[in-house]
Amino acid sequence: METIFEKILVVDDDPFVRSILQDLLEENGHAVLTAEDGHEAFEIYEKDAEISLIISDMNMAAMNGLELIQKIRKQDMEVPIIILTVNDRIQVALDAIKSGASDYLLKDENIQDTVLLAVERACEKHRLRMENRRLLADLLEKNNALNQSNAKLLELNNLKNKFLSIASHDLRSAISNIIGLSDLLLRRLKEAIPARQQEMLGMIHSVSNNMLALLDDLLDVAVIESGRMELNLEPGNLKTVLEERIRINRIIGDRKGIEILTRLGEVSDALFDRSRIQQAIDNYLSNALKYSPKESTIEIFLEEGDEQITVSVKDQGPGIPLEEQPKLFEEFQKLGNKPTGGEPSTGLGLAIVKRVISAHRGSVGVKSGKGEGSIFSFSLPKDPLGKDHLG
Ligand SMILES: Nc1ncnc2c1ncn2[C@@H]1O[C@H](COP(=O)(O)OP(=O)(O)OP(=O)(O)O)[C@@H](O)[C@H]1O
Ligand SMILES: [Mg+2]
Incomplete structure (x- = not known):
């Protein structure tokens, strides 16, 4: 040394x-x-x-x-x-x-030999202690910097959500006007204008409807992200909700020749936010219908376990490769699979499902592989307020 x-x-x-x-x-x-x-x-x-x-x-x-x-x-x-x-x-x-x-x-009598060693030892110890202290101070400083940039990021994220909320809220009323007016024209002018023009009005009407749905999703993401999603928990039966959503989605399925089979067990009542859970079910069902080939079959399961109730939607679609699965439930993830009937796709549906189910202290899951079809599921605790689920 x-x-x-x-x-x-x-x-x-x-x-x-x-x-x-x-x-x-x-x-x-x-x-x-x-x-x-x-x-x-x-x-x-x-x-x-x-x-x-x-x-x-x-x-x-x-x-x-x-x-x-x-x-x-x-x-x-x-x-x-x-x-x-x-x-x-x-x-x-x-x-x-x-x-x-x-x-x-x-x-x-040995002091002449020992003193030099002792000096060296003491000074080395001292240097190490100082070095240690310097490193600690360094760490503290870096930690502070990290905390500061985290706070800044949080602030920017909130700003983004606010912007998203305001922008989509204002656009929403404009688009609602277009929907309302095109609807009115369609009904009033039905016989008076040529078929081609009727078709165009119909397109305006349906495109604006898609746009409204997209805006609603964006608003949802902003609301959910900013932690402002409040659940309106009420006792209800998931089977009833599921049956109603299946009835509505069957109409869409019929257009693609897709059959929906139900395997719904009886389940006890649970506490959940009905409109949010409808939204989650609709997203699973609409995905299954959207990505499945024509003339295929979708199966829907409802099962009750000791503490939770599970809904699963199984399709015969293209399946999702393993490497894409971790991204599925993140925002704006349009993955390799494309809609089979020209339906719109923004990549927000599953992100919303995940947030909604997490807010209920439940969990989402997917079982799939390329070319194997997919099973999307979510489980809700029977009592989302129970102390076992507080986390
Ligand atoms: N049942 C499914 N079968 C095959 N691929 C799917 C299925 N569900 C989702 N995916 C893939 O995952 C991606 C993300 O799905 P997600 O529902 O989040 O968005 P989206 O359907 O594209 O748009 P949105 O739901 O916002 O209208 C889809 O773009 C699709 O590639
Ligand atoms: Mg979707």
């Missing part, structure tokens, strides 16, 4: 000890100051910031070694202190270490 020279303060009332140590340390390249007692030592030390080590005797008339240590440590001065002791006073030296000394050194 490279030698680093220190400025050392030697404190002893015995001039003989002082001069041996001074000579020895100076011969080895260190700079040495001396003091006769603790009092003098403290005065010297206070004025000289370069002193990097103190070697001090214990018994001295004016302020002994122990008092010197205590006085220095009281001011939280870090300098390493080595205590000089004689063989039969080791207990005193150990007490000094308890008070903040770094090490002790025996005043015996």
Whole structure:
């Protein structure tokens, strides 16, 4: 190890000890100051910031070694202190270490050999401690910076959600007008205009409806993300809700020649937000219908376990490759599979399902593989307010 020279303060009332140590340390390249007692030592030390080590005797008339240590440590001065002791006073030296000394050194015939080692050891320990402290301070600083940028990100995210809310809210009323007006025109002008124009009006009407659905999804994402989604929990039966949604989605299925089979077990009543759960079911059903080939079959299951009720939707569609599955429930993930009947796709449906189900303290799942069809499921706790689910 490279030698680093220190400025050392030697404190002893015995001039003989002082001069041996001074000579020895100076011969080895260190700079040495001396003091006769603790009092003098403290005065010297206070004025000289370069002193990097103190070697001090214990018994001295004016302020002994122990008092010197205590006085220095009281001011939280870090300098390493080595205590000089004689063989039969080791207990005193150990007490000094308890008070903040770094090490002790025996005043015996070997002192010429041991002192240099002790100096090196004490200084190395001190350097490591300082390094440690520097690293800790560094870590703290980086942590603070991280916390600050996290707070900033949170703020920006909130701003984005606010913007999204306002933008989609304002667009929403404009588009509702287009829907209403095109609907009116369609009904009033039905016989009066040529078929081609009727078709165009019909397109305006249906495209604006899709746009409205998209805006509603965007609004939902903004509301959910900003933590403002409030569930309106009421007792109800999932089977009833499921049957109603299946009835409505069957109409769409019929257009694609897709058959919907139901395997619905009886389930007990549970607490849930009816319109949010409808939204989740609709998303699963509309995906199954949207990505399945014509003339295929979809099966819907409802099962009750000890603590939860599970809804699953199984289709014979293209399946989702394993590597795409982790992204499924994230926002704006339009993955490899495309709708089979020209339906719109924004990649928000499953993200909303996941948030809605999580808000109920439930879980979502998918079992699929490329070319295997898919089973999407969600489970709701029978009692989302129960203490077992609080997390
Ligand atoms: N049942 C399914 N079979 C095959 N692929 C699916 C199925 N459901 C979802 N996917 C794939 O996952 C992607 C994300 O689905 P998600 O419901 O979130 O969005 P979307 O259907 O594209 O649009 P949105 O639901 O917002 O109208 C889809 O784009 C599709 O590639
Ligand atoms: Mg979808």
